[in-house]
Amino acid sequence: MDLKILREKIDGVYRNALKEIESIKDEAELENWKVKYLGRKGEIKRIFSLLPGLAEDLKKEAGSMLNEVKNKLSGTYENARNSSGGGEKEEVNLSFPGKPVFPGYLHPISVVTRQMTGIFEKLGFGIATGPEVETSYYNFEALNIPEGHPARDAWDTFYINEAERILLRPHTSPVQIRTMEKTSPPLRVVSVGKCFRRDAVDATHSPVFHQMEGFMVDRDINFSHLKGVLTYFINQMFGEKVGVKFTPSYFPFTEPSAELSMTCIVCKGKGCSVCKSSGFIEVLGCGMIHPEVFRNVGYDAGKYSGFAFGMGIERMAIIKLGITDIRYFYQNNMRFIEQFI
C-alpha cells in the first residue's frame, strides 16, 4: 500500500465523521459516533492496525497523519458535547469586541507635511530638498544676512566648524539658493526638512524642528500674488472661514517682508490665552524676494520678481491638530503617533 492510498483512506474517514456529526440530534447519538470513530474498535484504530505491515518511512508518515486526524476528531467531539446542552446550537454572541489589529501609522510630522505639500502641488509647485549640514554661505551670506549683522541673532545656530563656516542649517531657506543656482526662472518650489536651533527643550521650543520653505519666481510676480497664494494655502489647510492678516515684518532675504497671522482657532478671534488676547496667531513669515538674493544667484533682478515664505511644520501641526506640547513630536510615543492618519 502506498502513501497515497493510505492518505485517501484517512481523508475519507475524516470526511465521513464530520458529515455524520452534523446530523446528530442528542447525546446518545454523539456517544455512538464517538465509539464508531474514536473507540477501541473504531475506524481510526482500525487503520492504525494496518501500519505494522508497512515500510518504515511510510509507517512514520501515516502514523503522524492518523494522529492528526484523531486529535481533530477528538476536538470536534468535545465541541459538540459542550454545545449540545439543549440539543440546539448555541447562538454566537456578536456583541463582544473584535480582535485588535495593528496597522502602521505615519508620524504626524509626515502626515501634516503631506497635507501642506499637497496644497502647493495643486498650484504646480515642485518639491526640492537640500543638505542638513550647510555652509554659512548658503545659510546666511547668499540670503543677504552678512557676517556681523545683528539679524543673525534670529538664527541661533549650531556650528560643526565655525572657523570653516560649516553649520547645521537653522532654516530651510538655503534650499532656495541651491535651487535657484541650478534652475532658471520661472520656477515655483517648496522644500521641507529638518532644521536645528540652539533652543532649550520646553513645551514650545525644540532644538530640532521641521520647516517648509517655498518660493515662486517669474516675470510680474508681485505682493498681491504672495497674498493670494498664501491665503489659498491657509484656507485649504484650516478652512475657508479662517481670517488672514498680513503685517509688516523683517527678513533680510525679503523686501517688503510680511508676517501672516490667522484668526485664532481656539477662540475664533475673540481673544484667549493662546493668541494673547489678540484674536490672531502668527503662522508664517513671507515677503518679496530681495533683489540682493537674485543678484547672488545670477538672476536678473530687473526682469524677474518673486515671493518666498517659510513656516514651521510642528507649529502647523500644533494648530491643526490641537497638540499641546512640541516635545510629543520627538518622544515617539505610539499612543501619540497612532492618533493621526
Add this chain to the structure above:
Amino acid sequence: MKYSYKLVSDYIAGNIGKREMLDYLDSLGLNPLVTSEEDGDLIFELETPANRGYLLSLSGVAREILPFTGSALKLPDDSLAENIEAEIPVKIENRKDCPYYSCRIMKDVSNGVSPEWMEKSLGKMGYRSSFNTVDASNFVMAETGQPLHIFDLDRIEGRVEIRRGRKGESVVTIDGKKREIDGDVLVIADEVKIIAVAGIMGCEVSEVRADTKNILIESAVFNPAVVRRGSKKLGLTTEASLRFERGIDSATSVKGMSRVTHLINKTGKGNVGKLTEAGKREEKVTEITLEVCRVGKVLGIKVEESFIADILERLNFLTEKGKNTYKIVPPPYRNDIKEDVDIIEEIARYGKYSEIPSLMPVASISPTSPAEEIAKVEKIKDIAVKLGFSEFINMGLTNKRNTGLSRNKEAVPLENPISANLEFLRSSLIPEVLESIQFNICRDFRELNVFELGKVYSGISTEVQEEENLLFASVNSGDFFSFKGRIEKFFSECGFKNLSFSKKPHVFASDNNELALSGKAGMGNIFVLSPDIQALYGLDREDIYVCELYLDRFIDEVNFKRSFVELARFPSCRRDFSFIFPQSIVWEKIKNTIFSLGLPVEKIDFFDLYRGKNMEKGKISVSFAVLFRHPEKTLENAEVKDFSEKIVKAITNKLKGRLRGENTKC
C-alpha cells in the same frame, strides 16, 4: 527697553490717543505688548526688527508714527554754552573701527540724585536710577538712541585712545566682572590703562563715583561689526552694544552729546568744556532712484503719486522729483534704506498691507522637475506603513554613548551644543530608535513594529557625510522570520528580485546577516539585537529584530514601475519536499540549485525547518514546496515526476541532502 505712551508723546507736536498710538505701531508690525498701566500712562514693549536700530529710542518711535498723523517731531532742548577751555587729546588707532569720536569735559558738576521726573521716566523704561550724570546719559540714550558714557575725568591719565585690545590685557567692567581682552575687542584707553570696552561697557577704574566732580562725556560712532564681535567674544550684550551693532550715525552722536551736556548742566550745574572731535562726521549719502511704476509692480496695487510724495516727505526723506522718478536721500539714521524696494516697503507699511488685494498669479505652466527621489522616499514610507510599521522621527542629535557604539564611524560633534545629551550628530538610527522603543515599553506599549527614515552623519568636521538611512525594528511581535518576511516583502515591493543574505558580524547584533541586492553587497543588515545592547538600553526581556538599510546606496534602483504580467493559463503542479541537511546549509543554495536545473519552476516556497528529537545530531530537516508551471501546456504527471527526480538528484549530489519525504499536490 520699554516705551511709554507719555514719553513717546513728548516728541510729537499735537495730540495722539493711546489706542491710536498702539494701533499705528501694530499696523507697522511692531507688535506692541502693554505690560502695565500707571498714572494715566501705558508702558509697552515692541518687537523692533534688527535693521531698524533707530526704533531703540523714544524719538525713533515717535518718528515712526508721524507719517500717519502728519504732525511734526518735537525736539527737546539741547542748548548749551561752553564756558571753559578744558579739552583732552583723542587718538583713533583705526578709523574703520571708530569713524567718529567726540568727548567733552565738564568740571565742578554736582553729582547727586536726579530730579523726580528723570527717575520716574527711567523707571518706566526699565532703567535703574543712579547719579544724575549717569541718569542723564541713560535718558539721552533712550531719547536719541545714542549710547553715551560718562567717565570720572580725574581718574583718566593723559590722552584718550580708541584702539584694539592686546592679548593679555584684562579689565574689570562696571558690572564687577573681570574680563580678558584681545585683538578682537575695541577699547578706550588712557596712557596707562583701559578705561572702557568701546561701545559695550565702561570699566570700574574710571567709573563715576559719589565723590566725582569732574567728568568726561563720550559720544561716538563705533563700527557695528566690531562691537558685535567684541560683545559675542565677551558674552556681554548691553543697551549700548545693541544700538552700536545696529549702526549709529554721527548726526545722532552730535545731537546726543549736546542734549546730555544740556541735561547735566541743568541738573548738576558745572562748567562746560569744549567739544573735542576725532574722525569725521560722516557724510556718506545714499541716493536712491525710485521709479514710480516700480511701486505698483512690486506691490500689485496702484498707489497714487501724491500718497508716495506725502509719505516720503513725512518720513523726512529728501526727494527730488524727476520725470516718473524720485531721487531720494534718506535721513542718516535710516541705515535700513539701501535700495528702491526698501522705500517701496515704507510706502506699503504706511499704505497698510491690508489694502493690497489677494490675487492668484498668472503663470505659465512649467512642468516642475520630477524630483523622483523625493517621490520614491514618500512611496517607501507608504510601503513601510502598509507592512504594519509605524513611523518614528528622532531628533538626530544625540550623546556620546550612542555614537560611540558605531565604532567604525567617526561621529560628528557640535562645537556649541546646548547639552551633553545633544552633543553629537547621530551616526546610526539604531540607538535613538532603541531609546524610543524603551520609552514605549515603559508606558506598557510592548508590541511594536516601527521604522525611521532619516539622515545619519559621519566624517571630519570639514567633510561631513550625510547619508539617508532606513531602519525597521520589530519588538515582541512574532519570530525573526515573520520580521524577515516583511523585509523581503518590502524589497519586492521596491522592485528588487534578487535579495541575498550572508553572515557578517555587526556591533548591535548577536546574529547578523548582511544584505545584498542584485548581487551588490553592503546594502543593509538584518539581525537579532545582541544581549549586551539590549541590556544597555533596558530592553533585556524583549524580542527585538532590526533591519538597518543604507537607502542612498540603492534608492536609484528602487523601481515602482509595474506592467501587467499575463496571468497563467495552464494549471500549476506543486510538489512538497523534505530533505535532511547538515545544519550549516544555506537556503540560497537550495533555491539556486533547483533554479539552475532549467526546469519550468515558477517558485519555491520554504515552509518548515525541523531540528527535533528524531533527528541526527548536526542535521536539520528542511521542507519546501516547488511549484511547476509550463507557460504553454498542462504538465503531465510523468513530466512532473521526472522534474522531481532531477531535483532530488541534484540536491543529493550537490548539497548532500537526503530525501525525507515527498508529497504531491496538483
